[in-house]
Structure formats: structure tokens, C-alpha cells
Amino acid sequence: MNELVAAVPWLGKRNPTAARWLIILIAIAAPFIAWQFGRSWVRILDFALLYMMLALGLNLVVGFAGLLDLGYIAFYAVGAYTFALLASPHFGIHLPFWLILPLGAAFAALAGIMLGFPVLRLRGDYLAIVTLGFGEIVRIFMLNLNYPVNITNGPQGINMIDPINLFGWDLSRNIRISEDFTINSLFLYYYFFLIAVAGSILFIQRLQISRIGRAWAAMRDDELAAKAIGINTRNMKLLAFALGATFGGVAGALFGAFQGFVSPESFSLMESIAVLTMVVFGGMGNIAGAVVGAFVLALLPEILRDVAVPLQQTLFGHVLLDPEVLRMLLLSLAMILMMLLRPSGMIPARARYCHDKHLSQHLNNTLKQEGAK
């Protein structure tokens, strides 16, 4: 949160309290603003929050621990399918949400460890290739596990997944307050996801400023030196994979419940790359970067899609480029501009690994002592 506050242009450094309230205000007001443009925009915001969670989790693996993971979406898939299998008519099982969520997280973490073990000795490009393969393996499993025993229902995916139900309160139902005032379920999901994202930020921030976060950073900067000061790099890598995967798994479970339908095509390699792009675009290794990157890159293509068709029609009288093609084109363009103008991301802040409070206290003491001399 502090990093996010500091990232607010102009205000962040001058008045952190005001910047903090501004962020909270925007976060709360966002769906109301989006509603003005149509309900699909609130839906897009809901997805943006899920992407934020994914970006936060991936940032933990790539940004903090320095392990380039190109198959991150596999954990999202594990979470989503866990939810889908345990709360849908497919098997006829309908477990409560609060039971499936930790299960989805646990399965994803397990998948993270399964991926972690064989790649312990790999770095950089080699690691990227193996994780990419892992992501594809998971997707292909989902695609083909419908024969001889139908587990995942193959390419058709799983339908009619139970919505999120918080102690009897069904988030998928609009709340009717009066004749002409109802709270749309998209709003309910938005605020629920917002809480989930806020919780993720809190957890990840705590991990970052701890002996675990420092061990990850040490491993990322110099693995040999990290070993030489007694960091058990094997355990720390597995921990990074497992915890990163946990966030992916939770996001996946939320996705499954929100969408009501999962199929293997939601978990393609392009999705992994999209999430990684969000992390890189925002600024690797800091929480604010992941949040902003996810927000911008989840919204930007939708805005372009909305603008591109009418714009082309007025300019050329017909649609020259399909919005979907344009999306990839403009995303790539955004990335190239990014690399040229701000090579370390939109928010290139250096992440902190010790408490500001402790630091300033000790620095003040040092200054006093030197002044006394």
C-alpha cells in the first residue's frame, strides 16, 4: 500500500495521507463510474481485479525471487478447475465456497511445488522454457482428461458452476432495494474481489519485508552469495513457487465461480504471457507495479476495442482491422514504447525490504551521534 501511495503522481510524495484516501476512493467509486458506460465495463473491472491478483502472485515469483515463470496461468487453471469440479453438477458435488477456496489454494500450491522440484537448478531462459512447458501440460491435461474417465469434460469445459456464496449470501443475485434501485451482482463481485486483492497486497507486503522476502531478493541478486550466507535456496525457491501459485489458485477459484464456466481455452500460453506482461509493464519487483500494470493492461484493450470500431468507421467508412487483431498490435506497441521510454516499468520503484519505521529511527540515532562528536 505504501508503494502504491508513493506511486500516485504529484500527490504521493507531498501528502501521502491524501494520496492514500484518493486510492481508496477511486477503488470504491470505480464500478459506479464504469456503470455509466454500461454494465459490461463493471464486468471488465471485475476481471481487472482478478488479473491484479494474478499479477501480484506472479510478481512474487518473478519480481521478488527472480524465477522467470512462463506457465503461471497453470495455477489459475488448477484453482478454477478445483472450484469447477467441487461445485457444479458435473460430479454433482456442491461443497461450500469457504471449503473450496482453501482447497483450490492448496492444490495450486502443490502444483507449484511439483513444478518447483524439477526446476530447482535451472535459471533464466532454461527455467522459462520448462515452466512454459508445464503451463501447456496442465492445459492439455484439462483438454484431454475426459476419456476414459470423464474428469474435466475436455474441450467443452465445465458449465453451471455454483456462484460465490458467502454464508448463505449469493453474490450472483442482484439485491433489490426498491422498485427502481437494485445493486447489481457485478458490484457485489467487484467489492468482494477488491477485498481479496487488498488482502493479497497486505500478505505480499508482509512477506516482502521479512526474512523470507530478503532471502528471495538475495537469491535473485546473487544465488551463490545467498547460499554463502546460509540461505537454503532450495526451500526458498519452493516456497516462492508454492506461495506464488497459491495466489494464482485463489484467483482461479474466484474466476471459476464468477464466470460460472471454465474451459481449457481460458488458460492458454497467451494468458501466461499477458500476466507476465502486466508485471513487466508495471515494474517488476514492486507491488504497486503489479497492481497498476494489471489495471492498465486489463482495461486498455477493452477501451481500444470500444474506440477502434467507431473510429475506423468514421475515418474509412468501414472496419479495416478487426479489434482483436488491433488489440495484439497495440499491446505490442505499448510494450515497445515501454522498453524505449521506461525500461524498468511504469513504476520503477525499488522495493523495500525493511521497515521504514525501524530504518528512520536508527538513521536518526546515527545522525545524532555524529552530531554529538
Next chain:
Amino acid sequence: MITLLEARNIGKRFGGLQALSDVSLTIRKGEVYGLIGPNGAGKTTFFNVLTGAYTPDGGEFVFNGSLLPTGKPHKVVGRGIARTFQNIRLFRDLTALENVMAGHHIRTKAGVWGVLTQNRFTREEERLTTERAFELLRYVGIQRFADVVSKNLSYGDQRRLEIARALATEPQLLALDEPAAGMNATETGQLKQLIQQIRHDGITVMLIEHDVKLVMGLCDRVAVLDFGKKIAEDVPAVVQKDDAVIAAYLGGGKHAH
């Protein structure tokens, strides 16, 4: 004198190169022990084998009366051996303070649960880690730069920071790999004082160094390696006059006798 570390017949081969053959030496508690020799003599290899970065082909280390695990760096550090590197290896994107705090990792215990819940134990441990890191920065004299990212520190300060980080692991034996390399005379003088202070505070120091003046002035005993073999081990004054050592350094080899 109590023996702190005993190396018994350590051997290490890289393909056709016998980097270490049958090296045995003893380091006593509280001394400064120098390891010298011409380039390529196997000094750094010895450090790497000792600290678990390499697994030796033969031989064993006895530290504080029990066998040292080989090939497991974090366990060696846990037993109380810390090292620095010939070419400085700091965590470049961390500040000086964070580098030292990272060095404290093995002496702290907080797990994921403690960190996520920020329970009292974890908070207290974190506070102590910061405090201890600051003390160490003060100890090596760079507390002013606590909040400076380590890659931006001056060369001499980076060397000091690396020593502070090694000290944060609370070692009994501190192994320094050419700490004075690239330093000017003033910096070397300050380094000498620092090493003397470390020894004074009860930590045994093992030192690889090319600066003969520093070695002779600082070390209680010196071992000389040449082509992976120990050719001498004694107090500096005696080693200096040793024929084999002179031959090794002047390039005469065995045939010069």
C-alpha cells in the same frame, strides 16, 4: 591452544587439473590464519570446498570437534563459518542495511505463518534483526550509508559491507578471500584494523591475501599453497625464509634446488 578447524587430506580435481591434493591444515581458535600462494595455487578452491560451494573428492573437515557437512553451504554457515568473495558479491539491489539483514537469515526463525500474521515473535525478531544489522554497519564504519543501495557504494565500502554481511551470520570462523584486493594504502590500513578488531572480539579469521605486508603484519600463522599442495605452514617470519616458498614465488620450481 584449542583447534577450531582441522582439514584432513582435502583433495579436489577439475577434469585434468588437480586443484587441491592432500591439503591438511589446522586453525586454532582465536588466531588469524593466512593462506597464501601464487595465482592458481588452489586457495580459493580451498575456500569453496570448505564452505560447501564444492564437494571435495577426498578428505574431510572437522570443525569444533565434529565433521562438517560437504556440499551444503547453508549447513556450513549454520555451523559457524562465514565467507566473503574475491570479487565482491553483494545483493546489488538491496541497501547496505538490507544486505546485512539478509545475512542474519540463518539465525532467525520466522516462518510464513508468523510473517503473514505478524505475531509478536516475528515483530520482535524483525526489530532485533534491524538493530543488529545497524550495529554491524557501525562496527565496520559504514552506518551512514545504511539506506544506500549497495551497488552505489564505493569499492572500499562494498568490501566492508561484505564483511558486515558475513559477520551477521554470527560465525566463529570468518574466511576472507583477498579482502584488500584493489584497495589503496589507507583503505588497507583501515582493513587491517578492522580484522584485528574482529579477532579481538573472539572470531577466528582465515585470510587469503596477496598483499605480503598485510599478511606478515596480521597473521599469526601462514600456510603456503603451490599447485594445490601445501608446501609450508608456520609463523610468518619462518615461512618468509622457507626455500620452497621462495622458489614457488620466484618461479624456480622444484628443479631450482
